[in-house]
Amino acid sequence: MEPMDYIQSAQGARSRARDLGILIGGFATGPLDSITDVPGVRVGHATVRRHPDVHSGVTAVVPDVVGPHAPLPAGMFTGNGYGKLIGVTQLTELGTLETPVLLTSTLSAFRVADALVGWMLEQPGCGKVQSLNPVVGECNDGFLSDIRARPVHEVHVRAALDGASGGPVAEGCVGAGTGTGALGFKAGIGTASRTPDLRGRRYTVGVLVQANFGGTLRVLGRSVTPQSLGLAADPAPVGEAGSCMIVVATDAPLDARQLTRVARRAVFALARTGAAYSHGSGDYAIAFGTRPQTGAPLEDAELGPLFEAVLDAVEEAVLNSLLAATTTTGFGGRTLPALSADRLLEVLSGPATPLVPDGEGPAR
Template structure:
């Protein structure tokens, strides 16, 4: 019997996050929810599409308030390794503006999701006369655990994620676009974090959300950790490849060029987590701003604290995506083990080998 696709509303996390375990990355404090939604005017929605045993997929929507073709937000994009399908990249890079929410999903569902996003946008107030629209949709390949060829994400799933997007805590792990993803040998998924920092004399927030699905060897606080070293059993099967989609939001008044610099740091941060940046990896970051540069642009020389905030935030978001995820057996009987929090702490406490 088919199970329905379900919007995943934010709730208190069932599994510990990085900071719950005392694993603190960097010195800047997080926002109230340690999530991308700590940036004012940013909401997140998920629809999880799961039909046991073969389908583990979904869609995640990062929705900035008021974004649209008539009210675009300044934005930048950076490609670390371009083996991916980030729909809308060229216009975003050319014009430096974001016209729609940023949606994440499964590789072969990305095109259907983009079409559904266009339909949803055209129905928004103020879009009655719109004749051109640039949807931004990123993807990761969840074919290890999900029947990717079924293209299970439908228009109604996209609309549900958009319509239920909200502020506050963000569901992480095996939800939305992270339902079937795997990273660093473990079951992964969606992760998020934020940092509040001083920028040019003003308190500013940077929030990140990741869809983690990449290869390499997990590093936590600089320590390399394999599934065997933390006692989680056999690592998830598959080649040392995959992808990571990163969305960065900030209320700092930056222009598109500066936001592109921010996006670069987001991709650089994956190296801290042990990313391999392999041939088959699609590593992308989209960064957008909710603060108007006309309010007083920030000089490039003053961007250091924001760069550091994004580096720390991405590192923590990836770890949160792993800690929140649960062991999943999917398509073809393949299994991706969860990262056990107690054994992670024991491995970190043990003397380095």
């Protein structure tokens, strides 16, 4: 294996949406506004870099109690299926999650799945396991990273899994988000949470996104482009380069069918951010409950606040992924600019400027 530099910990913190006074929806967040606000959920990253050509990594979302003998209820929704999501058929057929959910680069997904299987077989209670369904999602980071190098290896997967923890989650250019971009800007990993009241009890729903999709960014109803912020940018990735992976966790008592409904709302939320859902975009959401399916789930009629909370959390998580990222020049000298918080606030405080098709000049 060719040596790579890899880092498990966070990059330097930048402003999050709420730090800037950008508040999405009316629900309260969890203490950290993170997927780790859901009890029993941990996140780990391994960031793989070899300048200037490799900007990649792996991110692990790890429920405390999960395995082939202790599966968690789960659902999935595909917005656009141009992707290589591993483990999808058994997840949708049985409505259960048997492993942590790992995110990585497209051509590294298969190696990551193999490493996840190896790690799981070593866990307590798995000594006689002969069947296992690893769940690994991916985004194409080939615009900024040498994707054909397949730089993510078993050592990185184990570092992300073994280093997974509760508490604040590193965002932006870390783990599976190291080389991704969205809506014309450098993006990466983002997270958020909400605590809706259902049936007189407050539950937590948290999301984590690996943002890598096309379209025009919209923030509080305003269209925002690199050009509108005065930023230089190379042409946006096209073709097979788009995608977004969304992981949703909740401690609400939901069954697999209801979690599939939750996953749908997570993908729908991307439209709020300006997603184009292009031909080459693989847009997926996986939603899981942290409670093994025992007892009666909530009634469907009670789920409205939870659905709305997921919409708000995904929108904020995408924005956090952009605000946390840093300008990156990578493979082939291509660059994606960071979303400048100061310039974004200037645009949001100024008059709206409608977008017009290329070549037609400014709107009048």
